[in-house]
Amino acid sequence: MKNRFYRPLSLACISPGYFPDIALFIKNNGNFILYKNHDRKFTEADRQRLEWTSTQFLYVRSGDMDVVTEYLEHNLDSLLVRSDIDSGSKGTILYQTAANYVTDIFDEPDKTADIIRCRSLMRHLMKYVSGHEDALKALQAITSQNHYIFTHSVQVAALMMLVHDRLFALTHDEMIDVGVGSLLHDFGLVFLSGDLLDKPDALSAIEYHKVKQHTQKGYEHLHSAGTLGEVSLTIVRHHHEKYDGSGYPSGLKGDQIPRSAQLAALCDTFCAMTTDRPKHNAIPQTEALKIMGEEVGSSFNPELFKRFEAVVSGKTA
Ligand SMILES: [Fe+2]
Ligand SMILES: [Fe+2]
Missing domain, CATH: 1.10.3210.10 (Hypothetical protein af1432)
Known part of the structure; x- marks a missing residue:
């Protein structure tokens, strides 16, 4: 599948517990592989696992970008003051x-x-x-x-x-x-x-x-x-x-x-x-x-x- 169907999203913006229920992908040798489906929550364990493997970006389907943008807009001010980012x-x-x-x-x-x-x-x-x-x-x-x-x-x-x-x-x-x-x-x-x-x-x-x-x-x-x-x-x-x-x-x-x-x-x-x-x-x-x-x-x-x-x-x- 071509890259234009996926958009990168920094791991830092994906907060466990707050991130909307959408599918997330990882990129491996140029291929996009499903990391989690939309019906599973992104958890703190997910975040830690991805950090351990030095994953900086996950990918979302471009059709889900509206939901991501809305999430970022609502959480922007709190994301900008977080000292762990x-x-x-x-x-x-x-x-x-x-x-x-x-x-x-x-x-x-x-x-x-x-x-x-x-x-x-x-x-x-x-x-x-x-x-x-x-x-x-x-x-x-x-x-x-x-x-x-x-x-x-x-x-x-x-x-x-x-x-x-x-x-x-x-x-x-x-x-x-x-x-x-x-x-x-x-x-x-x-x-x-x-x-x-x-x-x-x-x-x-x-x-x-x-x-x-x-x-x-x-x-x-x-x-x-x-x-x-x-x-x-x-x-x-x-x-x-x-x-x-x-x-x-x-x-x-x-x-x-x-x-x-x-x-x-x-x-x-x-x-x-x-x-x-x-x-x-x-x-x-x-x-x-x-x-x-x-x-x-x-x-x-x-x-x-x-x-x-x-x-x-x-x-x-
Ligand atoms: Fe103005
Ligand atoms: Fe003004």
Whole structure:
């Protein structure tokens, strides 16, 4: 049988007692052999046995990936703080949870090259995040606060990296900085109460004022935590600035707004409009670009919007 029918799953993500009842396979000399059927629970003895034989990955049928993704989503925040899981495995867990959301930001199935590129950039980013305690803690706080913010953050990070990859010649380190900043751009929302996040459409003036503080609060917290690069911090702080100076927190205008933050505003808006959110249905990408186009000159830099639009609609790939 061919490899595309099976997906690897790090042993670290398979928790005895919690893992869903699906069949697991091991790979031996290129063949996939049934390890346990769906009607048998994965036990602590299984885990130990596989560890003794230095098995790092098991495989699931690709048709079972929806169940696996749901399991990872529900357990992500607890998996990320477990001290018995090494950083490499945490990176794999993060990547596996995030990979599906990357695909969701493309509504045209023929954009395979972009999807593959995004996944590869995401794999590097998640590996980096899992090895850096500050970034991992911040991401863990996001996942335990609200799962939509995690999904949204992953999508903005993937799109930001793709846009930078297509438009600018960034080094690997610069790309990671862009990715980390984008992944944590809404980190400040963790300081808000859950109630507020669940009712995005009906905010009073006071509540809106609180939500707006997520940029500055996120920046201050991550800045004092210490290890984030300048570009990452800029994205967190300035992703709600507007080209005409009417944004927040600083009211920066035009090219006073750093390029990375201007692009973050574009990717943030685009991802929010084109994915299902609480109380908002996703709209098609062409429609989102049309609506965003009407904001050129007020919210967005005309030249950058043109280049962003070309990337997401596949004209520069
Ligand atoms: Fe935001
Ligand atoms: Fe956002």
